[in-house]
Amino acid sequence: MHLLHLVLSVKNADTATKTSFKKSKQRAFEPGASLHGNLVQEGFAGWSQRQSVFSQHHGSETSTPHRALSGMEDQDKKENEEYTGEIKGGMRPSMKLVIMGIVNKKPKSIEVTLSSKPEQEEAEADVGLQLKVNFSEKAVQRNACMGGKWGPSENTLSFFPFAPGEAFKMEIVCEHQQFRILVDGQPLCGFTHRHAQLASLTALRVFGDLQLTKVA
Known part of the structure; x- marks a missing residue:
């Protein structure tokens, strides 16, 4: 016995x-797990994240995470990372979006857009704010698109805060008259509202040469 x-x-x-x-x-x-570490995502009804690393290891449960968020030798070989999310209730004054990530080692650009959802799929969405970080020119271009037409681009900056391989924290603060953008707690630039219906801006998209660590 x-x-x-x-x-x-x-x-x-x-x-x-x-x-x-x-x-x-x-x-x-x-869902929500990043191969670079955990992507923290808060405040969005629906979201998706696509990475080239996922496609390379798709279907393999034995794939191992990267050792760290920065300093990887193969970083410049990866395709751009993309994140899309739905903003509940749209943008409104006093609302703040936070985007945290790490710039790739050989970056070209990073793009952040706030847009509306078109009534018809074939229609082009209005863009209330487009932030395009251009590393070769050390510029952050701001623009908006209404009815399929882009307005004049704004480029004035007090400083360029992004560096290859470095972490950053971007805050987009919605005020009554403008979007105010801060990076690492320092005011970077502003963008006067061109889109009257802020509540219709329900889509956030982040795309470019970076690894996202948090969107809130």
Whole structure:
């Protein structure tokens, strides 16, 4: 009896170990998980994130995460990362969006847009704010698109805060008259509202040469 009890105990322990390992593998690829680390996403009804690394390892549960968020030798070989999210209720005064990430080692551009959802799929969405970081020119261009027509671009900056391989925190503050943009807590620029219906700006898109770590 003692021998039978010991054999059953070993089998039960082995089954529990396999079950625990299976659950841990399933958790590794839950929605919202980034292969660079955990992408924290808050305040958005629907969102998606696409990365070239995911396509390279798609279907493989044995893929391992990167060791760190920066300093990777293959960073410049990756395609641009893209994030899209729905802003509940649209933009409104006193609302703030936070975007945190790490710039790639050999960046060309990063783009952030706030846009409306078109009534028809073939229609072009209005863009209330487009921020385009141009690393070769060390510029941050701001613009808006209404009815399919882009207005004049604004480029004035007090400083250029982005650097290859460095982390950053961008804040977009919606005020009554303008969007105010801060980077790492320092005022960067402003953009006077050209889109009268702020509440219709329900889509946030972040695209470019970066690794996102948080969107809130």
